[in-house]
Amino acid sequence: MDRKLKEMLFFSAFRGCALLVVLSLVVLMWYIATGGLERLSWDFLTEMPRRANTEGGILPAIVGTFYLMLIVLAVSVPIGVMSAIYLVEYEQSSWMGRVFKLAVYNLAGVPSIVYGLLGLGIFVAFLGFGFSLMSAGLTLSIMTLPLMISAAREAIAAVPQSVREASLALGATKWQTIWHHVLPYALPGIFTGIILSVSRAAGETAPLMLTGVAMSLQRLPDGFFDSFMALPYHIFYMATQSSNLLATRPIQYATALVLLLLVLGMNLVAIVMRKRYRDRYKW
Amino acid sequence: MTPRTTFNHELEELNKEITEMANVAKTAIERAVQMIADMDLSLREEVREMDRRLYELNERIDKHCLDIIALHSPVAGDLRLISACLKMVEDLNRFGRYAWDIAQIVDDFEEGKAFKKFESLRTMACLVVGLVDDAVYSFLQRDAEKASHLHERDDAVDALYDSIFREILTYMMEDPHKITMGIDLILVARYMERVADHACNIGEYVYHMVTGERLDPKARVGNVPQNVEACDRLFDHPCPRTELDEK
Amino acid sequence: MTPRTTFNHELEELNKEITEMANVAKTAIERAVQMIADMDLSLREEVREMDRRLYELNERIDKHCLDIIALHSPVAGDLRLISACLKMVEDLNRFGRYAWDIAQIVDDFEEGKAFKKFESLRTMACLVVGLVDDAVYSFLQRDAEKASHLHERDDAVDALYDSIFREILTYMMEDPHKITMGIDLILVARYMERVADHACNIGEYVYHMVTGERLDPKARVGNVPQNVEACDRLFDHPCPRTELDEK
């Protein structure tokens, strides 16, 4: 019967697609992993780069990325979560909601390089932070803010209205309701959003290029207004600009592997958390 | 669109059955009274047949009412209708019994014409047939007003029964040979009195069915002129309201 | 835990009421018969009181049954119980009426001891009280077996009535002065026959209530030895089964 045949043909094609996707990603990871493991060592992680990055480790890059994550965590998270709470629980005039929706929805899709321009214009030039950790960190913070807000907002809005009503009907005040019920139940979702945002910031390169990431430093940044190195930029730099591209390939691979592990690890945590959260609260 | 087709259908069925039963019961009483009036013994078998039919209908409607209650959980007006039916059938069934009892007694009479002499018995028969007729009518027409006035006429019947009883007693004392017949007459009167009683019961049920209120028992106390004038008409047209049957 | 507390509670209430009514009805009949047996006219007021009480209970239980149907949509056994109650109350009420009727007649007697002479009337009274007793018992005990046998005894009562009727007739023919009393006696017999009839009705309801089946009308045809031997016991102990009342 042709109806059956059609079904079979299409379904095989879909299986083929899936296989292709798996294959391509496995290949990618395989190359990075095998290439990177060659050079990866404890020393590589804990030493300063030497001789124009051709030797030594990548400690400043790791630390720089870590600092960036810290700034994002400190700036974007509280503002993002608070905004999300306000938007879900308090906001009541329709125009403000619309403006917000517009801003957040569209700014999430704006290319990261554009945020780089912003950072350059405002933090580096206008506010005079110069090419520093602070400029880069704040830029990344603003870049991840839409992601943060919408993640937190979704998590908060996913707490069913019935829980709020239950709490209010017991004579709890609005804030008590939010604090005792909405936030705790939304927390895993918010955390997921936080981790995703921070890991996105960790892997982002383009804005850093405009806000002062350094090609090579023999030291750790000694403050938030110092210049810094970062893992993704280090990969880019070593792969395209450094003096001896071929000789430093192992370093490039290893750095890529480190970044990959860092970001994937964080994402994994986020996803496991979300899954557990979903299992835990089945409304 | 009124929903609940099945339920409405069942209620219609029930209504048809009870209408049939009411008409049969009424006719049975009328035939029995006709037998007294005209000594028309040919009606005997007919009355018996109707008695049987009433018994059957009693069973059937009873079961039907229970079905409806069990399956459709009627409330309000529907429930009152069904409860009225449940009770009414017993009374209607009794009509049949009494009609048959009367028919049997009339049948036994040696001196058929005896009844004719008892004007008051005739009057009573008139009253009772009128009562039954009105009871059935009030049910079919859902006429609470009419139903509420049956009691008053029943009181008239009761009074009449008392006087008939005394009359026949005197009559028997005068001529002991009439004792058998006298007793028969008394029983007939007694039966008719019972019929009137049951007709009143029907009135009570109808009243409750239509209004949702119980008929105030105190209303029974009041005494009302006895409407006997319709009597002759009744005897000439035994089923004056058969046009209702189609309802 | 059996749920539906309210419903169960209502059913219990209903059961209590109907038990009370059954006992009052039974007692009323017993007292009436006692009046015949012992010419104990002092019981008259008591019977009247019971008649009144029965009338009240009739209204009340009726209403209660409707409440339960309207509010709780009973099915199966519960529904059968309620339908049985709905019908039974009418019969029990009749018991009261007849008891009162009997009481009134007995009261009228000039020659009170007349009854004593009529052994068969006494026998009949025995039978009837036994029937009523058993009808009530079968209801209280949900005893379908017992309920199904009431008919047979009713046939005995009917037969007895016929013979009493003839007997009294002869008696009246012999002595025309006894006519009034004769008629009274016949009416008493008649009333008792009716009571037996109603007791049978109760039996039918109980049978249906317990088994869910209708009592086969053909079972009525069968004739069964008349259990008259319990009679004397009855007259000595008018309420032989009062221990059930607590149930």
Add this chain to the structure above:
Amino acid sequence: MTTTIHTEDLNVYFERNHALIDVTMDIQNNQVTAVIGPSGCGKSTFIRCINRMNDLIPGCVVKGKVLVDGEDVNDDKVDVVDVRRRIGMVFQKPNPFPKSIYENVAYAPRLHGVTEVVDGKVRRRKHTKKELDEIVERSLRRAALWEEVKDRLDKSGMSLSGGQQQRLCIARTLSIDPEIILFDEPCSALDPIATSKIEDLLVDLKKDYTVIIVTHSMQQAARISDRTAFFYLGKMIEMGDTKQIFERPQMELTEQYITGRMG
């Protein structure tokens, strides 16, 4: 065209859970058969066996026979798609497709096309527009919905009220002219007024179809069904005429359940 159903020693397992135990029963045609019982007793599982919807549940094993007109639907040789075409199903929550009302009803006929015999050869062709229009109108009329929607057949099925949606689902099922229609708690998401419309429709449908309905509401079973089956803990406890079940059930359990004394 109507059909009898006969199940024999039907057993259903979900992994370790024995959800249906030795159900043997007969369902007559042109009747409404109601299936009642407490939650989780296997009512849904039972009717989903009849059109093999349980196939969709991973880990569900069905043993025993379900004979529809003498043919075992569980047989490997039987075409599931065809079984489902012959045995329609209406679900608990109204689930119209998010398409227009017309498309909802025309969907299945379009899929199946018309099977004709031309010159002795069996041929499948598409419906003409006119044929489809007719099918849609007929089905909607049959589902007592035509009058309410005839002026807006191109509106989304989702724009209807709950009760209308459910009738649309019924019309959709009728469009392929099934022999049997299964209803799984079709009114539990509806209010009393919508419910009573659906009930009327069900009673009307039995003239032409064999109808099986699972319901939580005993009153509903009482109101509309001719026969009632009572399930408890995966077993069929009692089956009989609805009147008999509700007036004098044979089993103690049934009486307990219908009088609300279970639990």
Add this chain to the structure above:
Amino acid sequence: MTTTIHTEDLNVYFERNHALIDVTMDIQNNQVTAVIGPSGCGKSTFIRCINRMNDLIPGCVVKGKVLVDGEDVNDDKVDVVDVRRRIGMVFQKPNPFPKSIYENVAYAPRLHGVTEVVDGKVRRRKHTKKELDEIVERSLRRAALWEEVKDRLDKSGMSLSGGQQQRLCIARTLSIDPEIILFDEPCSALDPIATSKIEDLLVDLKKDYTVIIVTHSMQQAARISDRTAFFYLGKMIEMGDTKQIFERPQMELTEQYITGRMG
């Protein structure tokens, strides 16, 4: 401690939608009052006026008086939080907090603390552990749930069955010892057996509380309530003793609705 409620010319508007029109009614204490009516007639809106849950709905305007023990809860001077503490509410879908059973019940008492008068001064303090334990046990007992959960108070409230969850919600409401308890279709998500347990509980609760219940099921209203109010299109059509409403309603509309002839 119980309370009477009296509403006067209560009107509720949702934007342009006039959802409740001139509702004037009296609710007596220690009774179960049922509110019935077709879908969308304003039943929920009505009871949500009593504990001001409508405040949560954007665009909802409430006019008229709701006097609880003579005090207008709609008054601006009245503390909403306090109103809600005194008037408990149980919702359609069981909505326990995803906390342990114990925490679910202990939540509200913890919030409110104990108000004591020490040395002539009003003082608020926290409950001691023992007091809390007592409250939890008492509330759960009152909700007929204690026996079923006493061994697993630390398990999540979500792990209970639907009927148990609903009773947990009731226990939670009882924990603050409200004067009035409002139920908005508390059984519509439950099966008949669970429903009948809740109904029993409701009847039991009226000994100590004033109970108002919105229900879709007329049978339920009939079974458990003392008085019944019938709403239609935002108006209160009739209110009276449940027996009277179900045996001889005064209004034609009421009769149509309860006999299922509406629509």
Add this chain to the structure above:
Amino acid sequence: MAYRLRWKGSNRRRVRRNVNLSPKERAIEIALTIATWSSVVALGAVFAELMLGAIPAFLTIDIIGFFTGTVWNPAHPTHPLYGILPLFVGTLMVSFGAAAIAIPIGLGCSIWLAELASPRIRSIFKPAIEILAGIPSVIFGFFALVILSEWISIVFDPVTKLNALNGAIMLAVMMIPIMVTVAEDAMNSVPSSLREASLALGATRWETLRHVVLPAALSGIVAAIVLAFGRAVGETMTVLMATGNAPQLTFDFLRSVQTMTAAIAIDFGEVVFGSEHYHVLFAVGLVLFVITFAINFLADWVVRRYKEDY
């Protein structure tokens, strides 16, 4: 990244407020309002800054030439040419190329995942794909630069090793996880009751998928495509490293191209603050911003226009 920017219940109206707020409650509300406004300001700054940066450029250079010029040579010491067309075409080539590869494969994969894969496989596959969506772009760029380009040069023997095809393929691999997660979500959120309804009418699984699930999920699928496309347009590092960075106007996939993002990233390395070049780069950024803005709007419009309520 599985979070789609979806907003529920947006049309809010005034609710009745509690007049008797405790001081604590009031303070909290104020704090939250401040936080919210600061994020509004921060986000508004993005647009404002772009405008401010770009305006001087539009004042000094030929606007028409900017949009129609075919040569991009801003670094020329005397006659810098600011024709954005080569960059624009480069961007479109790479992203459309990527879309052409990613859409069919991604769609097939998401259908497989949503409809055919067994629950166990799905429960592993879905998170895996989500994790991959988080791989930093620089790593894809690195892979394209080092490995993929080698393979392409073996197969096609192109003019330059780093070319548009290289970028397109790599971008496609990047797009697929984003697409799959969002599209699979959309298909998954089609209630199974619709599937059951169709199957119960005697439809096959393919027919059910084709006529019921896909139409119902259409808005989500289109949104997935548009979203992924938007990411491709805005992607910087991958194209920067993969396409060879030659700002030439070409339609040959085997030649090097430069995208707008890459141009900004590269050129900022050497521009002087406040120079004309500096402001032109802001102008390019503004164009990019407008394009992605438009794409997002499109996605939003599609979702709303074809959204099915079930």
